[in-house]
Amino acid sequence: MTESSSNLLYRRLAISSPRVVVRVLVLSILWVVLSGNDVKSWIVGAPAVLLAVCWSFILAPASYWPLSFGGACRFIPFFLGKSFHSGIDVMRRTFSPVMPVNPGLVDYATFLPDGPPRILFANTISLLPGTLSVDLQGNVVIIHTIDKNQPIWTNIHNLEWHVAALFGVHPGGQK
Amino acid sequence: MESFDVLGSGVIIMGLPFFLSGTVGLLRFPDIYTRLHALTKADNVGLGMIILGLILQAGSWAVVAKLFFIWILVLIASSASCHLVARRALQKRIQPWSRK
Numbered sequence: 001m002t003e004s005s006s007n008l009l010y011r012r013l014a015i016s017s018p019r020v021v022v023r024v025l026v027l028s029i030l031w032v033v034l035s036g037n038d039v040k041s042w043i044v045g046a047p048a049v050l051l052a053v054c055w056s057f058i059l060a061p062a063s064y065w066p067l068s069f070g071g072a073c074r075f076i077p078f079f080l081g082k083s084f085h086s087g088i089d090v091m092r093r094t095f096s097p098v099m100p101v102n103p104g105l106v107d108y109a110t111f112l113p114d115g116p117p118r119i120l121f122a123n124t125i126s127l128l129p130g131t132l133s134v135d136l137q138g139n140v141v142i143i144h145t146i147d148k149n150q151p152i153w154t155n156i157h158n159l160e161w162h163v164a165a166l167f168g169v170h171p172g173g174q175k
Numbered sequence: 176m177e178s179f180d181v182l183g184s185g186v187i188i189m190g191l192p193f194f195l196s197g198t199v200g201l202l203r204f205p206d207i208y209t210r211l212h213a214l215t216k217a218d219n220v221g222l223g224m225i226i227l228g229l230i231l232q233a234g235s236w237a238v239v240a241k242l243f244f245i246w247i248l249v250l251i252a253s254s255a256s257c258h259l260v261a262r263r264a265l266q267k268r269i270q271p272w273s274r275k
Contacts, residue, residue, distance in 0.1 A: 033244050090196060090197070090200060090213050090217045094200035094213055094250060103208060103273060123251075124254070126217060129216075144208045144212075146212075158251050
């Protein structure tokens with residue numbers, strides 16, 4: 001770790017101590033669940049949790065994005081349904097003898113603010129039927145579509161709306 | 176418990192064709208971007224169904240929680256790595272394959 005990044009880390013940890021506790025707790029619970037509550041596993045687990053917390057503050061400074069419960073209740077079924085549909089869609093294309101693909105790149109400008117909402121949006125695009133997020137430049141997502149004839153915009157708009165509802169963001173304004 | 180075991184096995188078997196289609200897509204599709212489509216989507220659904228099947232057969236809540244976290248972590252990792260592979264490909268100016 002260079003001098004500047006350790007200074008940066010120290011500053012970020014100092015101004016956000018409650019969130020340090022939260023992240024340590026969350027990652028520790030994750031470790032307990034995955035390692036099956038073996039006390040000796042903490043020989044590896046404790047350093048791993050601490051490293052992960054430090055690293056997470058270097059990569060993602062503490063930003064607070066409360067999730068809306070109602071938004072989550074709509075987002076999760078939407079997400080599960082769409083990802084299942086996209087698996088079926090890919091299966092249909094791979095097993096079809098003529099292999100119906102007609103790929104291309106398209107751009108989409110999103111109103112979602114920088115940070116977790118935009119990242120979640122870009123990541124879940126890849127799990128919608130027929131679309132894959134290739135790059136994120138400012139508020140523009142570059143999307144690879146497997147079939148240019150397929151109406152992808154409805155799905156993308158829908159997803160954007162669901163992510164906005166999840167984070168309680170409204171179009172046009174920052175929260 | 177018996178009926179959950181049978182149901183779980185059914186769900187696991189239903190998940191297998193998705194994994195198969197991911198691999199078939201990897202072999203048949205024309206370029207890196209379309210292959211990523213096949214791998215991430217088909218494998219995520221396949222893994223989701225295998226996890227669901229195993230949850231139905233799980234004997235304890237600890238195992239259910241563990242399987243659930245494994246699914247979430249793989250979902251995040253595969254979506255992020257898919258994005259990174261695609262982004263690197265575009266930065267290297269690999270043109271997407273297109274018809275005609």
